[in-house]
């Protein structure tokens with residue numbers, strides 16, 4: 202079946218969101234005549250006096266960073282959500298709005314300005330995972346927080362203004378749209394089968410092998426069948442965990458290991474510091490049990506054919522729905538051809 206799908210236009214179903222994606226593999230031979238971008242060299246400066254995330258430097262909000270040596274978190278100086286927002290709601294005819302409370306934090310992964318996840322030691326990435334866990338637990342304890350979104354924007358191409366290795370954690374009162382879609386699908390499957398939707402999907406993927414990128418005792422990295430971005434990937438825990446707060450210390454390390462391996466493959470693909478948006482999707486912390494949820498992390502990288510050719514979501518994709526040219530299987534094959542050693546260390 203798969204071989205045929207590599208040649209004909211088809212649609213694939215995303216079991217987690219209920220949405221379809223158009224796949225057009227017959228177009229991959231089309232000549233490229235659009236925009237190209239400069240290939241970037243890896244940064245080498247371990248400390249940048251002008252960086253507002255480096256240890257000891259002053260931030261835009263006026264505060265000074267401590268001389269930190271482990272992951273360091275602080276409340277975003279220009280937060281999109283505030284904890285002391287007054288309650289307002291609008292309900293006038295067809296106009297509807299409501300105020301939203303939340304807390305937005307920044308997580309510096311390392312004091313070293315030159316690093317990125319694929320270049321960090323597993324031990325230091327484990328410290329980042331532990332920080333995510335700690336922040337998740339602390340934010341969830343607040344009565345006005347019902348969902349915690351952990352994410353990273355990597356690379357200027359993704360709109361990330363600072364190259365210092367860092368991510369963000371936005372937490373809020375309401376459950377965001379993407380989580381609502383997934384909650385519905387998880388619950389539907391759980392109610393019918395009393396099993397995890399993603400757990401069953403993982404079993405099928407491990408049997409098929411075709412889209413698997415990395416596997417260790419506790420985690421699997423794969424290209425999802427319904428991938429939208431050219432080299433989209435997903436990290437799934439083998440154990441049916443609802444959120445990262447449930448990770449054992451062994452699982453924290455296994456998570457860090459697979460994060461490093463996956464991001465090395467990404468960097469090696471076009472010999473560039475591979476840009477992406479990544480994020481952890483997990484159960485809401487709204488005081489209810491969510492046995493249906495299975496936490497996972499997704500990577501949405503925009504690069505298509507080289508370090509300088511980016512996929513744009515325009516035209517049909519803006520107005521109708523997502524579309525891709527190379528299939529998920531072709532993308533997995535290309536990623537699996539990469540060396541497990543980072544290209545800068547060759």
Ligand SMILES: [Zn+2]
Pocket residue numbers: 248249252253254255256313314365
């Ligand atoms: Zn820095």
